Structures are given as C-alpha cells and as structure tokens.
Amino acid sequence: MTSQPILEVSGLTMDFGGIRALNALDLDVASGEIVALIGPNGAGKTTFFNCITGIYTPTEGNVWLTPPGGKKVSLNGLKPNKVTERGLARTFQNIRLFSKMTVLENVMIGRHCRTKAFILGAILRDPRTRREEQDILETSYAMLEKVGLAEHCDEFAENLSYGAQRRLEIARALATEPLLLLLDEPAAGMNPQETIELEGLIKKISREGQAILLIEHDMKLVMSLSDRIFVMDYGRKIAQGTPREIRENPAVIKAYLGEEVDA
Amino acid sequence: MAVFQELKKGVLISLWFVFLTFPVMVIKVDPIARTVTWRWMNALYMAVGTFIIYTLVQFFIKRRGRSKPASTQKEAGSSVIHRLLDNPRRRAMLFVVLAVAAIAFPQLLSSYQTNVMTTALMYVVLGLGLNIVVGLAGLLDLGFVAFYAVGAYTYALLNHHFGLGFWTILPVGGLLAACFGILLGFPVLRLRGDYLAIVTLGFGEIIRLVLENWGEFSKGPSGISNIARPSLFGMELDLHGSIVFNYYLMVLFVIFTIFVVNRLQNSRLGRAWIALREDEIACQAMGIDKHRTKLVAFSLGAFWAGLMGVVFAGKTTFVNPASFTFMESAIILAIVVLGGMGSIVGVILGALILILMPEYLRGLSQYRMLAFGAILVCMMIFRPQGLIANIRRTYVYKKTPNDAQAS
Ligand SMILES: Nc1ncnc2c1ncn2[C@@H]1O[C@H](COP(=O)(O)OP(=O)(O)O)[C@@H](O)[C@H]1O
Ligand SMILES: [Mg+2]
Numbered sequence: 236m237t238s239q240p241i242l243e244v245s246g247l248t249m250d251f252g253g254i255r256a257l258n259a260l261d262l263d264v265a266s267g268e269i270v271a272l273i274g275p276n277g278a279g280k281t282t283f284f285n286c287i288t289g290i291y292t293p294t295e296g297n298v299w300l301t302p303p304g305g306k307k308v309s310l311n312g313l314k315p316n317k318v319t320e321r322g323l324a325r326t327f328q329n330i331r332l333f334s335k336m337t338v339l340e341n342v343m344i345g346r347h348c349r350t351k352a353f354i355l356g357a358i359l360r361d362p363r364t365r366r367e368e369q370d371i372l373e374t375s376y377a378m379l380e381k382v383g384l385a386e387h388c389d390e391f392a393e394n395l396s397y398g399a400q401r402r403l404e405i406a407r408a409l410a411t412e413p414l415l416l417l418l419d420e421p422a423a424g425m426n427p428q429e430t431i432e433l434e435g436l437i438k439k440i441s442r443e444g445q446a447i448l449l450i451e452h453d454m455k456l457v458m459s460l461s462d463r464i465f466v467m468d469y470g471r472k473i474a475q476g477t478p479r480e481i482r483e484n485p486a487v488i489k490a491y492l493g494e495e496v497d498a
Numbered sequence: 499m500a501v502f503q504e505l506k507k508g509v510l511i512s513l514w515f516v517f518l519t520f521p522v523m524v525i526k527v528d529p530i531a532r533t534v535t536w537r538w539m540n541a542l543y544m545a546v547g548t549f550i551i552y553t554l555v556q557f558f559i560k561r562r563g564r565s566k567p568a569s570t571q572k573e574a575g576s577s578v579i580h581r582l583l584d585n586p587r588r589r590a591m592l593f594v595v596l597a598v599a600a601i602a603f604p605q606l607l608s609s610y611q612t613n614v615m616t617t618a619l620m621y622v623v624l625g626l627g628l629n630i631v632v633g634l635a636g637l638l639d640l641g642f643v644a645f646y647a648v649g650a651y652t653y654a655l656l657n658h659h660f661g662l663g664f665w666t667i668l669p670v671g672g673l674l675a676a677c678f679g680i681l682l683g684f685p686v687l688r689l690r691g692d693y694l695a696i697v698t699l700g701f702g703e704i705i706r707l708v709l710e711n712w713g714e715f716s717k718g719p720s721g722i723s724n725i726a727r728p729s730l731f732g733m734e735l736d737l738h739g740s741i742v743f744n745y746y747l748m749v750l751f752v753i754f755t756i757f758v759v760n761r762l763q764n765s766r767l768g769r770a771w772i773a774l775r776e777d778e779i780a781c782q783a784m785g786i787d788k789h790r791t792k793l794v795a796f797s798l799g800a801f802w803a804g805l806m807g808v809v810f811a812g813k814t815t816f817v818n819p820a821s822f823t824f825m826e827s828a829i830i831l832a833i834v835v836l837g838g839m840g841s842i843v844g845v846i847l848g849a850l851i852l853i854l855m856p857e858y859l860r861g862l863s864q865y866r867m868l869a870f871g872a873i874l875v876c877m878m879i880f881r882p883q884g885l886i887a888n889i890r891r892t893y894v895y896k897k898t899p900n901d902a903q904a905s
Contacts, residue, residue: 290779314782316784316785316787319782319783324783331777331779331780332777332780333772333777333780334776335772336772340769340772344769344781345784347766347769347770347784347785348785350766352765352766352767353766353767354762354798356766357762357765357766357767358758358761358762368765368766371766411784
C-alpha cells in the first residue's frame with residue numbers, strides 16, 4: 236500500500252465482565268480503500284465498531300485517525316459525537332433511523348456536526364443561518380440523489396422498504412463528510428436485486444475517493460468489493476490479506492467450515 | 499352474527515356503566531331531611547346514553563379501519579387544521595379572524611371572562627414551554643412547576659424587598675429559572691425516561707417544600723401579598739384596566755412564544771431535539787452532543803416557565819407555595835399530551851380546552867371534575883396521539899446547485 240493510512244487501530248481489547256469480546260485487535264485502513272471485516276456471528280465485529288466510534292469505551296488499545304495531509308489524532312476516550320466530528324461515520328446493523336422524521340430530515344441530521352446555528356440563530360434567522368440552512372438542504376438532497384432516494388424525501392423514514400432504509404442510513408452517514416465510512420452489514424436482509432444495487436452504490440461512493448470499512452456476511456459482495464480483508468473469530472484477528480489470500484487461508488476455512496459443521 | 503355480538507357487548511358495557519355510576523347518579527341522600535331518593539330514571543338514561551355512544555364509536559372505528567392507514571406525510575396531515583394552515587389565503591383569513599377575536603374579547607365580555615381567558619393564555623405559554631422539553635426533546639419533566647415557582651418568587655421577593663418593577667424582573671425571572679434548569683439538568687439529564695421523571699418530580703416538590711418551610715426567606719405558607727401589578731409605561735392601572743392590560747400582555751406573550759417555538763422547532767436545534775427523542779445512540783453517532791442539546795431544551799423550557807411565573811405573580815398580586823403543587827405540573831403536562839406532543843396548534847387547543855373546560859363545566863357543579871376526567875380518558879383512548887398529531891415540515895429544495903443559481 237502506497238497511500239497513507241487513515242485509521243490505525245492497535246491492541247484493541249474489550250471485556251464485558253468475564254467475556255473478552257475483542258482481543259488485542261490491530262487493523263488499519265488506507266485512504267481510498269475498501270476494507271472488509273468478516274467473521275462468524277458473535278466474533279466481535281459490531282463491538283469493534285462500537286469501540287472505535289466511542290459508543291463503548293475499550294478496555295485497552297489505541298485508535299488513531301489521520302486526515303489527509305493532516306496530523307494524526309487519537310480517538311481514545313472521545314464521546315461518539317466527537318468521533319463523528321473527527322471523521323468516522325457509521326451505519327447500524329439493526330437499523331437506527333429517526334423513524335418519525337422524514338427521509339430528508341434524517342439526512343439533515345447528518346449535517347448537524349458540520350454546521351453551527353444555535354438558539355439565537357434559530358430565532359433570529361439571520362442571513363448566515365439562512366445560508367447554512369440552505370446548504371444543509373442542498374447537501375442532504377444531493378446525498379439522497381446519490382443513494383437513489385430523492386423521490387422519497389418527504390416520506391417518513393419508517394415507511395421505507397428495508398433496503399431503502401439501509402441506503403438512507405448510508406446517506407445519513409455520508410452527510411457527515413466522513414474520512415472513513417463504517418458499514419455494519421449493509422446487505423443484511425436485502426434481496427439479491429437490492430444487494431446488486433448496494434454493490435453498485437458502494438462502488439460509486441468508493442470511486443469518489445471515500446474510504447470504507449465494511450462488515451458483511453455476503454461473501455460474494457465482500458470478495459468483489461474489498462481491497463483487503465480482515466478476518467476475526469472469538470474477538471481475535473485470525474487472518475488478513477487480499478481477497479485471494481483470504482480465500483485460500485486455512486485458518487479462515489476452518490473458522491467458517493467449523494461454524495457450518497456446528498450449525 | 500357479528501352484529502349480534504357487538505350489540506351484546508354494547509348492552510353489557512351499558513350495564514357496567516350503570517353499575518359504576520349508580521352511587522352518584524341514582525342514589526341521592528339528603529342529609530338534612532334524612533331521606534334517600536332513588537332516581538331510577540337516571541339509570542335508564544345512563545344505560546341508553548352509554549349504549550348509543552358505544553355503538554356510534556364502534557361504527558366510526560369500523561369505518562376508519564376500512565380506509566387505509568396514512569402512509570405518507572400528506573395523508574397523515576390531512577386534518578382540518580392542517581388543511582387550513584397549509585393554504586396561505588385561508589391561513590391569512592384565519593389569522594385575521596383570530597386577531598379580531600383576541601382584540602375584541604375583553605371589550606365584549608366581562609372582567610371575569612377576561613381574567614379566565616388570561617389564565618388560559620398563561621397555560622398556553624406554559625404548555626408551549628413544556629412542549630419544547632417533553633414534546634420535542636422527549637424529556638419527561640414532572641417538575642416543570644418548580645421553574646414557574648422560581649419566576650413567581652423572583653418577582654414577589656424582589657418587588658417586596660427592593661420595590662423592583664414587573665418589567666425589570668421579567669427577564670430576570672426567566673433567566674433565573676433557566677439557570678435553575680441548567681443546574682438541575684447537569685446531573686439529571688444523564689437519566690432516561692422514568693428515572694428523569696422521578697427526579698424532576700422530586701425537584702418540583704423540593705422547591706415547594708423549601709418555599710413552604712423557609713419562613714425567613716419566603717414567608718412560608720402565608721405567602722407574599724401586595725405584589726405590584728404590571729404597569730403600562732409607568733402608569734398604575736385600576737383593577738379593571740389592569741385585568742384588560744394583563745390580557746393583552748398575555749396575547750402578545752402567546753404570539754411571541756409561538757413565533758420563537760416555531761422557529762426553534764424548524765431549526766438545526768429543533769431537528770436535533772426531535773432526533774434525540776427518536777434515537778439517542780443514532781443521534782450521537784451523527785455528531786449531536788446529547789447532553790448539551792438536552793440541556794438547552796430543558797433550560798429553554800424553564801425560561802418560559804420563569805417568565806410565566808413573573809406574570810402570574812404580577813397578575814394575582816399574591817403568591818404562596820400552594821399555587822405550585824404537583825397538580826400544576828400534571829395539568830401542564832396534560833395540556834402537552836392532550837394537544838399532541840410537539841404540535842404548537844395542538845398545545846394551544848389543549849391549553850384552552852383543559853383550562854376553560856373546568857370553568858364552563860361549573861354548571862355541572864359537583865360532577866365537574868368527573869366530567870373533566872372522563873373527557874381526558876376518552877381522549878387518550880380514541881386519540882392517543884393528541885388532538886393534533888404533529889406532522890413534520892416538508893422542505894423546499896433546489897434540485898441542483900445550477901438550478902439554485904438560475905432561480
Ligand atoms: N453490551 C454488551 N454486553 C455484554 N456482551 C456483549 C455486549 N455487546 C456485545 N457483547 C458480546 O460480544 C460478543 C461479540 O458480539 P458482536 O460484536 O455483536 O458480534 P458480531 O457483530 O461479530 O456478530 C458476543 O458474544 C456478544 O454477546
Ligand atoms: Mg454484528
């Protein structure tokens with residue numbers, strides 16, 4: 236990899252009582268890359284996202300984020316909203332939209348951390364606030380167009396189809412202008428047609444230079460999208476490499492076959 | 499067959515109601531003449547009335563069940579009021595009618611009526627204030643009346659000891675209440691839902707108990723009297739003039755509050771509140787500072803309560819702790835819930851109905867509170883979302899930046 240790393244995680248460990256959900260995990264993502272994080276259910280993938288985005292406080296380990304051309308900043312101990320401000324934005328495995336808000340408003344919430352207007356601005360509606368509001372609208376609408384939901388913009392988020400809700404979550408995360416986009420099983424529950432559309436969408440976003448870290452179970456999707464793959468099992472990293480290397484890695488085969496034999 | 503089943507259920511329910519209301523409606527004890535009259539006709543009326551109401555309600559529920567549930571904003575918002583408000587011409591007409599009615603009111607009706615209306619308008623403002631906290635930000639605050647008390651006692655004490663006037667104290671009372679909001683909010687807003695409700699409830703009681711028991715400070719249960727009425731450009735007004743003046747003052751207050759709350763609700767901050775109500779974790783993941791945003795909502799609500807407290811003290815010229823019981827918080831909360839959480843029009847209607855209804859139900863004498871309760875219960879059964887369900891605003895956006903420059 237010639238491009239510089241954006242996200243660097245080292246020795247990340249997370250204990251829940253007696254359970255070690257993450258065990259000294261190292262991971263890195265470089266700019267413009269699509270990196271996949273895979274592993275059997277309960278391996279700790281979602282916990283990994285929760286730890287680096289500040290929702291959980293990891294027991295040990297370091298997380299750094301490096302903006303392109305900028306200085307490396309530590310994300311340790313930051314609150315989730317600060318992490319998002321620094322440039323990590325995520326979607327959720329179990330969809331978490333603002334269901335009683337419109338589709339457009341959901342994306343507008345994503346603009347929150349890039350805008351400033353507060354009480355006085357809201358009440359007085361001075362030119363600066365109005366300009367900012369207009370910018371929020373335009374950017375949010377553009378995000379909806381990008382994920383193909385523009386014509387649904389005035390509907391309640393809860394009335395969207397499952398696949399559309401997942402795409403809305405992506406639009407909302409993109410609206411925060413992340414350095415790195417974290418997707419937690421974006422294809423879960425999608426039908427084959429929707430999955431193909433999703434693949435197209437992720438490729439499109441990636442072509443625009445967006446770095447992506449992806450948790451996914453759909454192997455076909457993972458293999459066709461990823462530049463590199465990390466494999467976890469029981470909170471540990473068991474392999475890392477290009478899709479081809481991963482496909483032939485005996486440890487990975489064992490983890491996955493083992494799971495199937497058990498099932 | 500289904501019809502027969504329904505009828506049977508209706509009859510049973512009617513009998514049950516007759517049984518429930520039997521002691522009140524049928525038996526009449528005259529303690530002086532020592533006689534008991536049995537008013538059997540009342541039981542019959544009760545039975546027939548209940549049966550008819552039940553049948554009608556069932557009929558409407560069936561009919562509504564057949565039509566599709568609203569799936570988009572437009573359908574959900576097609577209530578009469580929203581249709582009125584959506585059309586600019588009709589909206590302008592409605593506003594003119596309301597303005598004329600509001601201005602003419604004290605001229606046409608008695609001082610008593612004006613006074614009642616002033617009280618109702620105060621509850622409109624209180625409701626709109628609490629609506630920011632409960633309706634928009636989703637923080638269940640059961641101690642709202644504490645901030646109302648802070649405002650009222652700020653004016654009462656500063657007027658009593660230093661002779662400061664209404665207009666000087668108005669902002670002070672609001673800001674002081676907001677400060678109390680922040681002080682309480684800091685530790686408390688980490689709690690969620692029920693826990694927050696309990697702590698705020700406790701806070702409300704603490705403030706009241708302090709006022710009741712700290713005699714040197716607040717004169718205890720006997721309260722503070724002879725508080726100056728609001729003056730009009732330094733002029734002192736007679737009783738009637740002052741009632742009318744208070745009324746117009748409250749009309750202006752209501753307009754001001756609607757203006758501010760409406761702008762807040764359609765701003766970056768307002769969206770953040772609503773999003774927080776929906777999903778806190780998603781909010782934080784979208785970069786919203788949870789504590790700060792909640793604290794702002796909490797203290798803004800307190801600010802309005804404080805303002806109204808000052809107005810209350812000026813209007814009644816007397817405050818004592820008995821005016822700030824939990825019942826007040828409960829009524830203000832009922833206004834917000836009944837009106838429709840997060841809906842400005844709903845809260846206004848809710849306040850007018852809840853405050854004016856007991857006044858006009860006085861004809862029913864001892865059944866007044868019973869009827870009041872019954873209406874509330876019915877509301878919650880048949881329209882749990884409140885009188886006016888809040889609909890989200892839709893935005894006008896430019897399709898592309900090029901279009902934006904062209905237009
Ligand atoms: N909040 C929590 N408290 C206790 N245990 C948890 C918590 N979150 C996750 N875990 C545990 O951590 C392990 C990893 O879970 P998760 O990260 O959701 O797996 P994955 O996303 O890879 O399927 C599981 O054993 C799960 O039970
Ligand atoms: Mg998971």
